[in-house]
């Protein structure tokens with residue numbers, strides 16, 4: 169058996185629902201060996217973000233080199249990369265590699281706390297997105313990347329196309345979690361649109377959905393799956409993770425990384 173590995177470069181969540189912790193759990197569930205480089209240590213839980221401390225650029229670089237020069241990953245994802253200096257470092261490290269690269273352009277947590285400096289947005293657009301295999305913005309993130317409002321499926325299609333054709337990603341998935349109706353995401357791969365649709369579960373236990381979705385896509389790319397296969401696997405996984413999401417903590421509980429193993433069983437509401 170050939171072991172495939174994936175690397176996440178992101179911030180932490182000590183409550184285990186988002187960030188590095190969610191990514192590593194998702195890699196594990198997809199049977200990919202998970203590794204991590206921590207950019208920022210975040211004091212957060214299901215109620216929100218309390219405090220953020222950034223690690224120094226030399227120390228982030230040391231972590232990256234420690235992994236890359238020893239166990240080079242088969243795919244890499246970035247989540248929370250808050251500052252311009254962090255983005256420049258990562259762009260420099262990834263620009264001459266052929267490893268599939270997924271960007272979850274984390275900007276603001278659901279609780280409203282900013283996880284990326286505003287001035288970094290230009291840098292993610294200009295330096296990181298052109299290097300990426302797939303970018304996975306939610307609606308507010310896609311709006312900030314493309315500069316127009318997204319209210320409809322047609323707007324989401326247009327945004328995905330702009331991220332590919334104008335910003336230079338190989339593919340983009342605009343996630344529909346923040347729109348009305350069914351949970352419908354739009355993938356554009358430079359040629360075709362693919363629509364990924366599930367019912368919308370009436371739960372607020374969705375902490376870490378974006379992290380988990382993009383981590384599964386990364387794991388599947390590490391295994392050599394196509395972009396479309398990887399995104400479809402991500403959607404299937406996150407749908408079960410939300411359906412069986414966990415009523416843990418006093419706020420928005422985390423998604424359930426073993427939800428896919430509970431198919432057919434009732435969720436916590438007995439449904």
Ligand SMILES: Nc1ncnc2c1ncn2[C@@H]1O[C@H](COP(=O)(O)OP(=O)(O)O)[C@@H](O)[C@H]1O
Pocket residue numbers: 305306307343344345346351352353366367368369370371374376377378379381403406407410
């Ligand atoms: N209530 C829900 N029911 C089913 N799927 C959802 C729900 N909320 C979000 N999703 C799905 O979860 C994934 C993450 O979406 P989204 O919530 O938009 O991202 P983020 O966590 O980055 O804000 C997408 O596939 C989206 O369609």
Ligand SMILES: Cc1ncc(COP(=O)(O)OP(=O)(O)O)c(N)n1
Pocket residue numbers: 178179180181186187188210212247248274276277278279283374375376377378379380
């Ligand atoms: C360290 C860290 N990274 C990313 C997020 C955002 O996670 P997301 O999956 O978008 O879910 P919410 O936290 O917004 O519910 C985070 N919170 N922390």
